[in-house]
Amino acid sequence: MNAAQKLLFQDQSFTNRFHTLGDDFYSHQMPTALLNPQLIHINPSVAKLLDHTASELNHDQFRDFACGNMTLQQSQPVATIYAGHQFGHFVPQLGDGRALLLGEIKNSRNEHWEIQLKGAGTTPYSRQGDGRAVLRSSIREYLCSEAMYGLGIPTTRALAMINSEEEVFREQPESGAVIVRLAPSFIRFGSFELFASRGQNDQVKKLADFVISHYYPEILEQALENNSNPYPLFLSEVVKKTAQMIAQWQSVGFSHGVMNTDNMSILGLTLDYGPFGFLDNYQRDYICNHSDHQGRYSFQNQPAIAYWNLARLAETLLSLMTIDEANEALSTYESVFSPLYMDLMREKSGFFEQHSDKTQLKDQEVLILALLNLMEKNQVDYTLFFRQLSNLNSNPAASQSAPSGVSASSAIQQNSPIMSRDLFLDRQAFDKWLVHYQQALEKAPMAAEQRKQKMDKVNPKYILRNYMAQIAIEKATEHQDYSEIDQLLTLLQSPYDEHPEMSHYAGLPPEWANKISVSCSS
Ligand code: AMP
Numbered sequence: 096m097n098a099a100q101k102l103l104f105q106d107q108s109f110t111n112r113f114h115t116l117g118d119d120f121y122s123h124q125m126p127t128a129l130l131n132p133q134l135i136h137i138n139p140s141v142a143k144l145l146d147h148t149a150s151e152l153n154h155d156q157f158r159d160f161a162c163g164n165m166t167l168q169q170s171q172p173v174a175t176i177y178a179g180h181q182f183g184h185f186v187p188q189l190g191d192g193r194a195l196l197l198g199e200i201k202n203s204r205n206e207h208w209e210i211q212l213k214g215a216g217t218t219p220y221s222r223q224g225d226g227r228a229v230l231r232s233s234i235r236e237y238l239c240s241e242a243m244y245g246l247g248i249p250t251t252r253a254l255a256m257i258n259s260e261e262e263v264f265r266e267q268p269e270s271g272a273v274i275v276r277l278a279p280s281f282i283r284f285g286s287f288e289l290f291a292s293r294g295q296n297d298q299v300k301k302l303a304d305f306v307i308s309h310y311y312p313e314i315l316e317q318a319l320e321n322n323s324n325p326y327p328l329f330l331s332e333v334v335k336k337t338a339q340m341i342a343q344w345q346s347v348g349f350s351h352g353v354m355n356t357d358n359m360s361i362l363g364l365t366l367d368y369g370p371f372g373f374l375d376n377y378q379r380d381y382i383c384n385h386s387d388h389q390g391r392y393s394f395q396n397q398p399a400i401a402y403w404n405l406a407r408l409a410e411t412l413l414s415l416m417t418i419d420e421a422n423e424a425l426s427t428y429e430s431v432f433s434p435l436y437m438d439l440m441r442e443k444s445g446f447f448e449q450h451s452d453k454t455q456l457k458d459q460e461v462l463i464l465a466l467l468n469l470m471e472k473n474q475v476d477y478t479l480f481f482r483q484l485s486n487l488n489s490n491p492a493a494s495q496s497a498p499s500g501v502s503a504s505s506a507i508q509q510n511s512p513i514m515s516r517d518l519f520l521d522r523q524a525f526d527k528w529l530v531h532y533q534q535a536l537e538k539a540p541m542a543a544e545q546r547k548q549k550m551d552k553v554n555p556k557y558i559l560r561n562y563m564a565q566i567a568i569e570k571a572t573e574h575q576d577y578s579e580i581d582q583l584l585t586l587l588q589s590p591y592d593e594h595p596e597m598s599h600y601a602g603l604p605p606e607w608a609n610k611i612s613v614s615c616s617s
């Protein structure tokens with residue numbers, strides 16, 4: 096045993112609690128070796144979750160572990176089985192077709208982190224697939240999961256990425272890659288659907304008990320205290336977590352693209368990044384997945400789809416609760432989603448006060464909806480606009496100029512060269528809105544500078560636009576230059592900060608970005 100091997104999780108608690116569920120829940124599967132693997136990135140902030148620094152993991156043995164060419168003695172790799180509704184149609188059996196769960200590490204803060212390799216070869220659930228992931232899509236997932244984390248949105252994490260000389264064929268030959276993903280658990284709604292659809296209610300209960308005891312332990316205490324059934328509480332918690340995640344997606348302009356129930360995490364994490372996209376222009380019917388011809392998973396449909404998916408999950412739990420209990424748990428969705436989404440939008444717009452009266456809140460809501468309509472009509476960039484709005488607030492000259500008929504949008508221009516690119520074509524309509532906005536702000540007094548600071552903490556300066564990922568992909572695939580991945584990762588992990596050296600990514604997307612087409616092919 097060499098020194099490196101000692102370093103590699105030797106002194107850490109490496110277990111696999113999922114494995115204890117028994118072999119109805121997975122198949123044992125060793126990874127398939129990759130040809131000439133190359134460790135192209137280690138994410139320092141995720142390495143930390145495993146009590147390591149990136150440099151401690153930067154050695155050949157970790158590389159071989161991370162791509163599946165070497166397995167640890169204490170690891171019990173499994174491919175988990177699940178089912179799922181794909182584009183509304185039930186598929187009775189899916190499963191990890193190219194992902195392997197290696198086990199989990201308990202860190203010094205007693206957090207358990209499951210380690211999963213995505214792209215490590217075929218499994219019994221691969222169907223026609225090759226069990227591989229290509230570098231292009233791996234870079235997109237790697238960057239986006241960390242971008243979501245930087246935005247404060249619950250997500251799986253990405254520890255490391257490996258490229259290889261393995262040829263993987265999609266529309267053309269591409270190189271095979273693996274990403275090492277971390278999450279407390281990768282259990283999906285579809286995991287429950289598999290057993291429920293087979294009438295295996297014991298297994299449904301076993302899985303629910305597993306999830307509750309490991310990931311929702313407070314539910315057990317609550318149920319004990321009130322002498323109540325824990326399962327409706329469990330469903331209600333999943334509903335709540337999902338509603339919170341979706342409210343955050345909508346407020347930041349994130350579109351997942353493939354919200355099948357097998358891509359819905361039981362912990363309310365953003366999971367399985369494929370043809371995702373962030374809004375450039377505010378466009379409610381934006382479809383990021385070019386294979387989604389009906390627009391089932393369009394941006395505006397996400398809240399309703401998440402609810403539909405939760406209803407499918409609720410159905411799987413009907414052997415553990417009454418229909419009324421299930422419906423009551425599901426009703427948590429609306430009571431969490433709408434108020435939270437509006438709160439997030441209020442904060443983006445600079446309204447932070449906690450105790451506004453109802454009329455004031457309603458006025459703010461009307462104002463925000465009017466703004467979104469206006470933005471949509473004028474094809475205004477969602478991220479840029481909200482980031483710039485704080486400049487307007489902190490510039491009293493701008494505030495005063497609006498009512499006197501001087502174009503208030505020109506006041507925004509003074510603060511930003513980006514805004515000067517005619518964000519609003521219909522200036523008059525925007526100026527009219529601005530008058531009402533200024534009035535609403537006056538009713539919610541706050542020092543301008545303080546408001547700006549607070550707004551800048553909720554309106555990202557940087558999001559992962561498709562073209563940014565594309566630049567990193569082209570450098571990596573054409574020149575084996577992985578530096579952009581590193582730079583973007585660092586940038587997107589703190590998207591609310593200024594990063595003047597990266598300000599070229601803070602503007603509107605370039606013309607060529609319109610030609611990027613993203614589908615499920617990954
Ligand atoms: P996704 O839409 O990427 O979440 O994948 C849907 C299902 O297809 C899952 O069961 C995946 O494991 C499986 N799958 C996707 N790509 C591949 C592949 N290249 N090889 C094997 N299975 C795959």
Ligand code: MG
Binds near residue numbers: 357358
């Ligand atoms: Mg999936």
